[in-house]
Amino acid sequence: MRHLFVSQRMTVRRVKGHYDMAEQTVTAQEPTTVEGTAADAFIETIHNWGIDTIFGLPGDGINGLMEALRVHQEKVRFVQVRHEEAAAFMACAYAKYTGRLGCCIATSGPGAIHLLNGLYDAKMDGQPVLAITGMTYHDLIGTFYQQDVNTEALFSDVTVYNERVMSGSQAEELANMACRAALSRHGVAHITFPSDLQEVAHDAGQSKANIASHTSTNYRPEHALPTQNELERMAEILNSGKKVAILAGRGALDATDELEQVADLLAAPIAKPLLGKAAVPDESPYTTGGIGLLGTAPSEDAMENCDTLFMIGSSYPYMEFLPKPGAARGVQIDRDPERIGLRYPVEIGVTGDSKTVLQALIPLLKRKKDRSFLETAQKGMKQWWALLDERGQRRDTPMKPQVVAWELNRLLADDAIISTDSGTITTWAARYLRIKRGQMFSCSGNLATMAPGFPYANAAQVAFPNRQCIALVGDGGFTMLMGELATAVKYNLPVKIIIFKNNVLGQIKWEQMVFLGNPEYGVELQTLDFAGIADAAGAKGFTITDPTKCRATLEEALRHPGPAIIQAVVDPNEPPMPAKVKPEQVLKMAESLARGEPNRIRIGATLFRDKVDDLFVTGGHNDNADEGLIDKVKDKIRGIVE
């Protein structure tokens, strides 16, 4: 085994890959020569797969790879973060916003462990990410040596491909496999690299069976197309429906034109789960906007009243917002056969890329003469926007969070990339930002973790230096990865981070009250001066407290050429209620006040004073109004709100 550690600087002929951004393919091209260490071969190979940026933080478990990154810095840039979790979020966001393979790197043990949450974000939202970690010396693994964490075992659940490098000669092959797996299986591939093996020759330790130059970087995404028969069956169901509703998710982001054409033909409103927000612009006459707790009343109506549900690129999890099984006929398109029929029983579900399948389907669809289902949705949206416009222009103090999102919406650049976080801010961003064609929007969809908003914006700015990159985050989520301010400053990323400062883990406070009827507990945050922190870190801090100055301050901050933090001090007692509030939710809320909710007076004043009836008519819908219940609520809160 001695030869393992002798760096034999041999030269091997290889086939270099060419990455095609538009097609997202990698094609083996002209032969090239690679020399150097196993780490060199690894970095060269992943570069051939289109990886041009790696987010991470060095450590002694990856110093061999860091040296290869230093040597190859013209090809692959290393972006240093302050916490590896941010590196994984950034790799995920890079994949989401560019459509390419994201990549992050962390050292053995603690560094690798820090990556995990961000990698789960990529796994849950189906993003291709390559995670590279170090491991202790190959012959000390399993001996309680320093940082001897079994990263291979640790990453087994989060990955679609997960391997440990066993020799220099394996590095290239594993790099190829990992990239191919992450791209074709839309998930996380992980390679863990014992630190000493990074420095050996790229062909060290080669077995007799492993003959050099037998692997290459070819990759082509799957192009599954339904059969004509399947397309005809889909069309038949969609043509015979009288009230068709479309659910367009993340998998439909590239199919804007086709979605609008189909919606027009079928007179079908399009409801958008959060990751599909940019699938069609919010101003499109065909969309009822978001769905679910942070969605709109017209989307809920469309789901409740449709006779046919057409799901396109979505495995939206909240079944209670979908039609009742049997109430609507189901038709579905998804790139992944595992997702067909997952959330709603479908008569026909086909596997394929949304855009391509819709293009094949469109000629088979008949334009519906009866437009009433769509027209009802459009009427509902007019009322919905009027309601939001009114709420967005309130002048009460403390400032309502809706005001910040509403004003920001009017200032966003046409090609803005907007990231958000998990919390009440998700609701404000989902509802008040009217996404335009050309803008991008994302957040941690299915993992719904706190903290990715800021790293997502940093990654977007790394990928698109000239676009406006914005994050809407809560004070809780921001604090978790506040150190990334240093990253934004280091690379002079002109991101604009808008912190909705309510001094509370707001989302959880409302969940405790509205879902469980409990007084809030453990959610209060002491105030921090985020603008001061920004200034101290070398960014620029702005503060907004007065709703009448909100627009001007946002404008000024957006004009700032470098990274900026805008702390918007907002009312902690403004709840992000669902579009259609359920009677039991109002009762639970009243119960929590009666049981000693510490902010009961202010919440009561915000919510209940003269307004109990109004709670049932959010969005102009009062089907839930129930006189008996209103009396019960009034009874519960008597003495609290006079």
Ligand SMILES: Cc1ncc(C[n+]2csc(CCOP(=O)(O)OP(=O)(O)O)c2C)c(N)n1
């Ligand atoms: C890592 C993580 N921890 C906890 C949660 C549960 N959680 C979801 S939203 C939220 C509150 C977020 O607070 P903040 O960022 O201040 O936003 P706000 O709700 O106040 O707008 C919490 C604790 C989570 N989703 N992720």
Ligand SMILES: [Mg+2]
């Ligand atoms: Mg908060």
